[in-house]
Amino acid sequence: MVITCDVLVVGAGPAGLGAAITSSKKGLKTILVEKSSEIGYPVKSSGLTWKEVVDDWNLPDRVISQWTSSFYIYSAHSDREVEIDFGRVVGGTLNFHIFLQELAFQAIRRGTKIILSERASEPIMDGDFVCGVKTASGDKIKSKIVIDCSGSSAIIAKKAGLIPPNWNVELGIGFEYEMLNYKVRNPNAIEFYVGEKEIVPVSYAWVFPTGKDRARVGVSTVLNTIEEIEKKSIRYYEDRFLSKESPIYERVKDAQPFEMHTGAYSLGGMLNKIYSNGLMVAGDSASQASMLVGEGIRYALEFGKRAAETAFDAIKDNDLSEDYLKMYQEKCEEYLGETFEVAADLLDVPTDEYWEALIDSFILMKENRNLELVLKYLKTDMTREEAKKLFPSFEGKYL
Ligand SMILES: Cc1cc2nc3c(=O)[nH]c(=O)nc-3n(C[C@H](O)[C@H](O)[C@H](O)COP(=O)(O)OP(=O)(O)OC[C@H]3O[C@@H](n4cnc5c(N)ncnc54)[C@H](O)[C@@H]3O)c2cc1C
Structure with missing residues (x-):
């Protein structure tokens, strides 16, 4: 069977659902394939996230366990x-499968067609352009853009040659x-x-x-x-x-x-290239998680959304080439600023030295009532100058 659409999303995790909601909201014909038979299972996350994630994505309180x-x-x-x-x-622990189901409801209500128990197995190529995926059951889903949100397997990006097969060594x-x-x-x-x-x-x-x-x-x-x-x-x-x-x-x-x-x-930080002709990668597939605290849900949603926004512009301008889709990487880098570079530097600090400096710093911030800086640390949202304020002993040594 051959099915066609504008945007094909692989994977119904936070990245794929963020992409599908945005794509269908923009009026694009959107299909999402998910290999599991149920959205939200098996749970592979502790589900701690920030209050603004719940607010920004218009989620009901019931997505939060506590x-x-x-x-x-x-x-x-x-x-x-x-x-x-x-x-x-400031945040909460998600009831993870309810959270993903609520996102799926938003995508479905806006017109996304979700196909469950369907594994994307390889890209369909037209020259060096990705123009859809073949599924394990033998179907072909043709699309103008594919957004690979298949988590750490990055199945389509790997098979299309965008990501090396052994990339996730760290x-x-x-x-x-x-x-x-x-x-x-x-x-x-x-x-x-x-x-x-x-x-x-x-x-x-x-x-x-x-x-x-x-x-x-x-x-x-x-x-x-x-x-x-x-x-x-x-x-x-x-x-x-x-x-x-x-x-x-x-x-x-x-x-x-x-x-x-x-x-x-x-733990490697966002990949250097997350797009190619007809293809974008979002969420864990693009290593878009904080290497400092392991937070990935917010980034997956945000970058899934940015991938879909870029897909909309590319389809409107009739240019699906990687030169055009490069804009997606730029949007992600703009969102991150220098925060992931700062996090990578902190990751190099010897473990005990790092944690003791962190405790010293938190005690000091508490005394000085500068809790917003602590929150920025917990969110991996620090600029280099803010990180130096938190870790003065690291200045010139690690920062
Ligand atoms: C143990 C653990 C705890 C964590 N705790 C937190 C936390 O507290 N807070 C936080 O922010 N982050 C946390 N993270 C990270 C966060 O869960 C991930 O970064 C986030 O889930 C990434 O979302 P994603 O959509 O990119 O990928 P995933 O959530 O992995 O979703 C990928 C989806 O693609 C589907 N899929 C895979 N291959 C195929 C295929 N071939 N065809 C079709 N579908 C496919 C999968 O079934 C899955 O539904 C944790 C991670 C782990 C491992």
Whole structure:
């Protein structure tokens, strides 16, 4: 079977749904193919996001499991903890599949046709232009533009030669249980646990409450191969973060997991080229996530939207070439400013030095009532000058 449309979106994660909503809102005939049989499953995200994401995308409150107004950060290295209370809701933990379903409803109401249980398998080429995809069931979906939002598999971008097959070498892995009977300390507070040796090998551990007696409890780490990552991360998690030595032991000891969320994320920052003739890549496929804190949902939505806006302009101007689609990369770079470069520099700081400087800084910012700078850090929204204010000891050394 051959189907035609203006814009074909691959993948119904935040990037694909952001792209589909925008594309169909602009009146383009939009098809989205999703390999899963249900939108929003399996959950591969902890789902912490910012209040403005919920507002900007006109989402109902029910997409949030628990609003967040404060953060605890504890360093096992120096046994210090600081609480930052913003005194207002700044974000929340998403009920992830409801969140994606609500986005899908918006796309469908604006005219997107969603095809479930359909795996995009390879691009259809016309010379060196991508002009659709073939699906695993043998259908051909022809389009003027393809937006690849297939997450870290980046299936179409890889097969079209835009992304090298082995690009995602710098991977982080996240693993968490969502648990019931967790003794939640404060349902509106997110907790981060850092400190290289005692808690996690490289990155951080977290507790994201999703109710009064429920929480997502997880660790993220960085290793070299997916096999190694999964084995080590899970073993570490079981051995350490739930063990008697863990700082959360008293709260977690009677808790029972009812969901497990795991997945990989790229730490390399946005790819240098995210477009080619007839093709754009958005979200995790384009490595558009913060390497500092692993936040990807907001970027996936924003950049899916920008890809669709560019598709609209390209179709209107009848120019689907990469020279035209380059505009998409420029729009993404404009949104990011220097924030990802600053984040990459901070990632190079030796782990203990980094976390201790962070705790020192948060204590100071709290005393000086400069909590907005802390929020900018949590959002990876810092300019270089702001990062120097947060980490004065890094100036000239890492920043
Ligand atoms: C454990 C973990 C915790 C995280 N926690 C947070 C967090 O708290 N906050 C935050 O902001 N970010 C978090 N992230 C990152 C965030 O979840 C991702 O950056 C975000 O989901 C990326 O969205 P996406 O649409 O690009 O990709 P995905 O969410 O991966 O969606 C890709 C979609 O494409 C579909 N697909 C794949 N291949 C095909 C194919 N061939 N054909 C059709 N469909 C296909 C998939 O089924 C999926 O639905 C976390 C990531 C992990 C791994």
